Amino acid sequence: MREMEFKMEREGLVEPGQTVHVTEGLLPSACYYTIVPAVAMSGNFPFSERLTSTEGVVKDIVENEKGFYVVVEFDE
Numbered sequence: 524m525r526e527m528e529f530k531m532e533r534e535g536l537v538e539p540g541q542t543v544h545v546t547e548g549l550l551p552s553a554c555y556y557t558i559v560p561a562v563a564m565s566g567n568f569p570f571s572e573r574l575t576s577t578e579g580v581v582k583d584i585v586e587n588e589k590g591f592y593v594v595v596e597f598d599e
Contacts, residue, residue, distance in 0.1 A: 525599040526582065527556065527574075529563035531591040534584070536562045541581045543595060547574065563593045575599055 537543060537558065545556045545565075553567040556574060579595040586592075 525574075525597045527565055527579070527595050527597065529556070529558055529565050529593040529595060531558075531563035531584070531593050534586070534591050537581050537584070537593055539581050539583060542578060543581060543593075544578050545574065545595075546577070558593065558595070563591075 531537070543558045543562070546559055548555045548557060550567065553569055554573055555567050556565040557563070574597060576597040576599055579597040581593055582596045583594040584591060585594065
């Protein structure tokens with residue numbers, strides 16, 4: 524299992540236990556992932572750490588001083 528954190532701007536867009544789909548975006552030296560439809564976005568990852576799955580399960584939603592973060596677990 525692999526966990527990834529995604530930044531979510533508003534609460535209530537996803538909930539724990541929900542299955543989500545992600546798309547991959549490419550930058551010149553890294554990649555990033557977006558929970559569709561544009562719910563939350565990951566940080567940048569080197570190409571050596573690319574996801575092989577496009578579907579995961581929301582494990583937790585964390586709120587801190589910087590906002591809401593969605594923790595998604597992928598079967599990798």
